[in-house]
Amino acid sequence: MKRLFLSITKGEELRFLGHLDFLRTMERAVMRSEIPVAFSEGFNPHMKLSLDSALGVGVTADPLYLEIKLEEDMSTEEVRERLSRQLPRGITIHSIVEAEKNWPKFVAVFNEDAYEMEGPVKEGTGEKDFAEARTALEEFNHLSSFLYRRVTPKKVREMDVKPMILEPMKVTFTKDRAYLTFSLIRSNTGTVQPKDIWKMLAESFHMPWTEGEFICSRTGTYRRLNGKRLTLSDQGVFQGLLKGQ
Numbered sequence: 001m002k003r004l005f006l007s008i009t010k011g012e013e014l015r016f017l018g019h020l021d022f023l024r025t026m027e028r029a030v031m032r033s034e035i036p037v038a039f040s041e042g043f044n045p046h047m048k049l050s051l052d053s054a055l056g057v058g059v060t061a062d063p064l065y066l067e068i069k070l071e072e073d074m075s076t077e078e079v080r081e082r083l084s085r086q087l088p089r090g091i092t093i094h095s096i097v098e099a100e101k102n103w104p105k106f107v108a109v110f111n112e113d114a115y116e117m118e119g120p121v122k123e124g125t126g127e128k129d130f131a132e133a134r135t136a137l138e139e140f141n142h143l144s145s146f147l148y149r150r151v152t153p154k155k156v157r158e159m160d161v162k163p164m165i166l167e168p169m170k171v172t173f174t175k176d177r178a179y180l181t182f183s184l185i186r187s188n189t190g191t192v193q194p195k196d197i198w199k200m201l202a203e204s205f206h207m208p209w210t211e212g213e214f215i216c217s218r219t220g221t222y223r224r225l226n227g228k229r230l231t232l233s234d235q236g237v238f239q240g241l242l243k244g245q
Helices: 019-033 076-084 127-141 194-205
Strands: 002-012 049-051 060-072 092-100 112-120 148-152 156-160 170-173 179-183 215-225 228-230
Touching: 019 049, 019 076, 076 092, 076 156, 127 170, 127 194, 148 194, 179 194
Parallel strands: 060 215
Antiparallel strands: 002 060, 002 092, 049 060, 112 179, 112 215, 148 156, 170 179, 215 228
8 A cells, every 4th residue: 555645735715624624625636636545444434544733723734744545556746646636726735755664654753833823913002012022022932931721611721831832932023913933842642722822922921912813824844853853855854763763
């Protein structure tokens, strides 16, 4: 069985498409393309296709990684040509790589996601407010820990967000908008979400924006190894993860 790793986009046109709907969109495109995709066995067979992670509604991604398993051999060039013709606006294929037999699944590779968020600043905000916000963010970046309480209808969870943020956060302002960049660790036990970061900074560090008014884009997905960011195409990205190593 052939495994293909695809680097694709979830663009602005599909920003508000949820994870399951996006996955179904890809499945329909694969079916229309007549790629010999593999299916699971059993009473309810499903297509062997998976994304590297579930994106929240309202989040775009470039890149987003997709794994497809083929039942029959087909060149990556033909797969790209056939599939590209069936994709809707907002999904673009950057590259397709044929996976080696000992390559792990995406979930075992990536451990860092980079994000950019932007939103309107509050009315009446000026240069003095922007300077104070930049100073407040620098203070947060130098903290060793910070406890954040995530409140949902079902439960309240307290977490130390500092170990989950892998790079110092940066903020820039224009006359009426704010732009925030940061990266978060991936974890099987859960991590803070971008919307939590936006809310936390507004509540506790007086960022001059409204809590719920933002758009979010995932701008990178990496394996962080020995302090370096590695993408799927970088040499050594699978170091220590390959079977038999």
